[in-house]
Amino acid sequence: MTEQTLQVEILRYRPETDQDPAFQTYTVPYRDDWVVLDALNHIKDNIDRTLSYRWSCHMAVCGSCGMMINGEPKLSCHAFLRDYYPNKVRVEPLANFPIERDLVAVTDDFMEKLESVKPYVIPQQERAVDEGPHLQTPAQLNAFKQYTMCINCLLCYAACPQYGLTPDFVGPAALALAHRYNLDTRDAGREQRQEIAASNEGVWDCTFVGECSQACPKSVDPAAAIQQTKIASTIDWYKALLNPWGKR
């Protein structure tokens, strides 16, 4: 029996030598338990040592390996060849980010945005270690748990039409993480975060297409976080309007 094979078309770009990105096609063995990352590793090991891409865990948790696969943002370690076979698979770097090289995207912008929303507990009052852990009931944990599941894979940014149009938009994952801390009973930093989240580049840029939540491999549902943040900011605004001297 001849070995089954699959064609993988990869967008290559080496800034030192290439004027523009261009596709290059490789033929790899087809195995039904292989993911696209296995195919890339096969190419790197056996066909072309110059192919560059990021990966580490091979178990959909480190968030390194986000790519466009047949036009959709996916984790390449969680996109099975069996879902494409016998058709060819087209692999490109994450959309909406500049290309550093081959499948490696420049993601500095996200790192800055994440930092800007202060994604850490800002306590009402510092708590000493001797005081022990806070109490937090399973229900209180569940209120924000989903938003803690973000692996920073940036598939949602690649899917977001608004981020594509207005790069200043803080974007789904960073807003979801801001919301995660806002909802945490240990946190008192919402007002500080709101400056960014409720700014023009924050939630108001989102038009609720919901592409981000569909792309998310971890069911974080950033669209819901953005929606809830918007409602909360609207309430803040009304409160301030109706009661301009009151404490917000």
Place this chain on the structure above:
Amino acid sequence: MDVIETDVVIVGAGGAGLRAAIAVAEADPSLNVALTSKVYPMRSHTVAAEGGAAAVIKDNDSLENHFNDTVTGGDWLCDQDAVELFINEAPKELTRMEHWGCPWSREPSGHVAVRPFGGMKVERTWYAADKTGFHMLHTLFQTSLKYPSIKRFDEYYATDLLVEDGRCQGIAAIELRSGQMRVFAAKAVIIATGGAGRIFPFTTNGGVNTGDGAVMAYRAGVPLKDMEFVQYHPTGLPGTGILITEGARGEGGVLINNEGYRYLQDYGLGPPDPWPRKKAMELGPRDRLSQAFWHEERAGKTVATPHGQAVHLDLRHLGEKKINERLPMVRELALSYMGVDPVFKPIPVRPVVHYMMGGIHTDIDAATPLAGLFAAGECACVSINGANRLGSNSLTEILVFGGRAGRGAVEHVRSGGKDVDRTAIEEQAGEAQKRVAALFQKADGTETVVGLRKEMNHIMETGAGIYRSKESLEEACKTIGELRRRYADVRLEDKSNVFNTDLVQVLELGSMLDAAHVLAHSALNREESRGSHQRLDKTERDDETYLKHTLAHYTGEGDPRLEYLDVKITKSPPGERVYGGAAS
């Protein structure tokens, strides 16, 4: 060459590196920290840890229990002063994580919940569902963003320690984006580069776990300790090596052979209760469970899969609700990567290389014998893990000793006083750069990264795996020695500068070969069986000769020079490791 001047440089931004950075920032916000990592911090392999982190917090538990479980689990090779300090600081560190927002799973009352792990007398593992390492890493990373004194250098590959005048004064690292070498000049250096599982073919470790930092220290003259001790985790998915957490057995999962029989009862781990009895059966220690598999396989009692022999991990009796609630990731991983839904079918599993007990020799303050150099996390060996790490101790270890490394570095900077010798270290970095440049200039390399790596992987598994012997280890030493020589002819095929992953893999292979070399020699020289180091030709533990740590020193092209150091015993004299019914 660009020089980045800082007070403390940290190599590695996994759990240990991030915890160290925060410790420096908290101890002295006026000190600058350069946090370098070859991947973005949240990609570090701490992210993959599932089960949990151990610390005594419940009334039914005691520090003494944690001490005994750790020392017994380590087959008495742990330094007991270090263990004592570790168990004392553990609850504080996990509490701090709680204050920083780690989403620990809770009891209905709102208290932090704990679960049992293998080899534990009383359940004491804090967990965040079955994504504990992921939540710890992101909590640490996000918390680190709060401190302005921490400056990150993401995607920098460190190649060399810069040592002058008997002091470690910085590192040389390649910025992957540009391919340029940079010098980090610092008064203190902390290495936190994680494990080296990738020297074996079948491992739970990510692509980044190549032992770089340990080997950097080794080449700079710092000894590597106890490198012969490699932990196999009993339950990895065949093929990918993806880990099925011990938490699955803590919740009541059982291991059965091809006859549907709970075979662990034949290996001194019974009785086979229908419920998870602590320290017995499926909750026995990892080394024993992995060794039992080896015997079952030889007895023809395992199950064939397309990726080799396996046994079955059966969770069906837990029911869908409990599996979804407590082990969602296990279900997801088994479904995606094995096509098995554990609600309806048992999961095929086999032992898989998981954790390096050995590493850079440090004292209990995370200081190495080289002034100005500290190390913490899986790359270091304090030693609290001895000959076999107790599951869920290492997520705690990266916090306790990461923190100590950070504070130690601050102390050192404040008291060390002496300035960095810029001229000398720049010259050294120039040498490091020349070595990398030589790879680019060489036109006729005859060896490939892939070829050498495969040979290394193969000989490590056959020569230095779950069971070893004099012959198998001699073979491993010989082959790795040859591979190291052949590595001089390795071919770099990609000659570009920007994000050159071929270059990274060439350098990583160099680290792995040196780590494998030390591992094989240390194992050959330890003529006894202890914990994870099992010799078919020396089946007994020999406290007379080997109640000692191995220290391996670099000699350049030759074999490592081995020395031995007494284990620190404070209160628990070496005894028998008792598991099964007799232990509870």
